[in-house]
Amino acid sequence: MKSWIEVPTDSDFSLANVPFGVCSFPSSSTLSSTTLAPCTPRCCTAIGNHAIDLHLLAEAGLLDNLLMTTESDESRCSEIITNFHPRIIFSQPTLNEFMSCEKHVWVAVRNRLLSLFLDSSSSSSNNDIQIAIQADNRLQQNSALQSQCMHPLSTTLYHLPASIGDYTDFYSSREHATNVGIMFRGRDNALQPNWLHLPVGYHGRSSSVYPSLASSATTSENDCERNLVGGEKMSTVRRPCGQLQVDPLDPAKGSIYGPCKLMDFELEVAFFVGGPTNTDYEQDHNQQQQQPRGRPLTLSEAQDRIFGYVLMNDWSARDIQKWEYVPLGPFTSKNFATTISTWVVTSMALEPFRCETSAGVQGGGGEPTPLEYLKDPNYGSYDVNLSVSIQPSSTSAITQICTSNLKHMYWSSAQQLVHHSVTGCPMNAGDLLASGTISGKDQHNFGSMLELSWKGSREVKLESGEVRKFLKDGDAVIMKGGVKGRVGACRIWTMLCTNFAGY
Amino acid sequence: MKSWIEVPTDSDFSLANVPFGVCSFPSSSTLSSTTLAPCTPRCCTAIGNHAIDLHLLAEAGLLDNLLMTTESDESRCSEIITNFHPRIIFSQPTLNEFMSCEKHVWVAVRNRLLSLFLDSSSSSSNNDIQIAIQADNRLQQNSALQSQCMHPLSTTLYHLPASIGDYTDFYSSREHATNVGIMFRGRDNALQPNWLHLPVGYHGRSSSVYPSLASSATTSENDCERNLVGGEKMSTVRRPCGQLQVDPLDPAKGSIYGPCKLMDFELEVAFFVGGPTNTDYEQDHNQQQQQPRGRPLTLSEAQDRIFGYVLMNDWSARDIQKWEYVPLGPFTSKNFATTISTWVVTSMALEPFRCETSAGVQGGGGEPTPLEYLKDPNYGSYDVNLSVSIQPSSTSAITQICTSNLKHMYWSSAQQLVHHSVTGCPMNAGDLLASGTISGKDQHNFGSMLELSWKGSREVKLESGEVRKFLKDGDAVIMKGGVKGRVGACRIWTMLCTNFAGY
């Protein structure tokens, strides 16, 4: 499986990935003759070191007549998908319309892109790809179109992949919930009574979800370093001010206004909801006007409504959180910024990396078995290595302070989605559902400074000789996600680099 | 102050109101020749028994050349507002674009509408209106336009006034927070330590905010009754299923799946955010791409960013809530439905009813004085009477079970908005911020069944002879809001009637 487009061996964007995102190309000179202005965000994919403008592929007819992939090999490719309008869908400034399509459309678009990227002249066997995709040489042979639709990632600007109607943050890593529980309630009452029965979550603030501006072309540690030192295209999150307890040990003494002193990150992975909204019309015959109402999703429905995943940093002001969160949950301590990576890695791309969660079987270790509506026949997660590194402003040395893995999730994405809708909440394409901090068993697997410094009681050492309990102004926080693919090692997520700054 | 349009004395929509909403008119025969199809939602106002199509007023040029109202009487009406495009703004299917304008635009549109509705031939003095508005007879004299843009409320269909980017629910009635605290933690620890220092709130789910379909033409109790019995145009909320404790007294026994047994309403008032978003661009000169970031609003800014108010029923499944809400707050117990009234009563219309809150002066009763950023020089609320009635399906008798008042708010709307943005959360036009349950001191002033039945320990008697602790299937919940205006009594909110049904 080889592309005619150059794909460096350590690229985030091999043929195994084919992510979706929203980009603009203000510095492009080749876009001046096309329908959308260069600075207009449009839907894209990425391969090797290039972003590919899907709007222009669609305009050129290369995304027409998509074929439905069915279960049987015989009937595969026999049916053309109707009611899919790529020229309209991919000229949108967000992926919401594409996400709202049924899963078979996502699969068909992905397969067509693979066809267009495959080298038609290459004699290499296709043993490496799951579905035997035939090369489609229409882009390979059209250099004029190539020059318009292919853009170096180094000059690509990133936008939010979707207009996020609602954003929810779960709390689904057992190790994280246990760590927090031990710190605040002691070892005997670490997990709350409800935790093993349902995926605990809360509504977040969608207006403060920001895209990471990090250039995905900088794939090696060295490149990243240069990039960080150069300071180019890094999104910046500023230390917030808010209400803090006068005395951290005694809430009865009231609060002061001031800058957060306990700034933290949370290593998370979030997914975008796709497919049609789970609504029905009321059957009440007395009504003149019928309103759509949410209905609970089943688990098998939910599996086809997970469009794809991003890395997420859920910035957290721990001292503000501590004072405000009783009894209704985190509020201003979280709603100033949440950063996500901008290339959405599809569930199709992640499927080969499906694995058992580190919990094994729910109920297998004496935990309660999930209630019927939460039983997931495909219970599991993905084997995606995650890491967090810090680069202080004083140095070019980057220290990896945490390694974790997406498999450390007790509740699966499908279970989260089903539970979210259990009472009838409408789940819309473009909604973002986050994992919660993903921590593993050992100390170096903890996904937040709160846990790494164990509530500020121990120091995390950096290569520069500095130490951290929480974040300092000027720290760059670098999150990465990677898989070991069948086609060699590949990282499938762009890095999430964010600079943290004081006021 | 008299309109040439008939305004019944008990109408919600006198010249003192002039609300904004989004309506459609599928049964209209006069709209066939206009640009928007009759079933297309568009921006409207209401006067008397009519909805007025603002899109058609704008198309006819009647909203052009709006005048800026300035402080001094001399310079008033001297300046024409530029960069306001009523044809575009009022042909939108939501009020978001209008809400995003500066407050002086809202005032100018309201004043123009008053001019158009004033009877130019009436000799009555204008002593009753605050600003001496001159009648503008262009609508009064244009019967062709009248027949197109005026629609009986009885055939008007209602939509959400705005696309709600984010919805937040506060907890700002001291009496309500105290009641809940006494029930769950005892009288000595009723208020949490943070409650008097900041407006406690949490992020809600915007996808499940629904418009009330109740016809606002039914203004008298009798009309309402007929309407309810007829069952026309009532939105229906269904009893949700979810996770409940096996043993309500012992969470350690785990949970079952089943229908909520403790269904409740919450009497609330919510406001829509207006004006420009509180964002700045990062000044970091190293960045190629600049991202807008939220910045804290000041209290004086916040006062001009409150567009207007609606009634709200925050449906609550108490048994689901009890099991799930620790430690991150309510989730599936609230995210199945939140109903709002559809006519937005502007802050301009409410201004004459400004009053002290029932708390008097913050700090005056020994409470902490608010931190500097929360000090509200205009601290207060509005004197708006609120009520909740129930009509069981078995009877036509309606029982008023609660009377309350918007003045029972300890934290003002401006304080809520400022605190929401204190760490830098972007607040967008169309965001909805709710008061929390508004309870008064006495038992009949409690704004939820949880409080009225004191956690199910006492029965609420209905006129039919039935009793309630929580809601039963078939109960219609009717919320009303009214003010005593200078021009006689007038109710300024349409009723919020919702039918509650089983599965």
Ligand SMILES: [Ca+2]
């Ligand atoms: Ca989190």
Ligand SMILES: [Ca+2]
């Ligand atoms: Ca509430």
Ligand SMILES: [Mg+2]
């Ligand atoms: Mg939302």
Ligand SMILES: [Mg+2]
């Ligand atoms: Mg939102």
Ligand code: NI
């Ligand atoms: Ni186009």
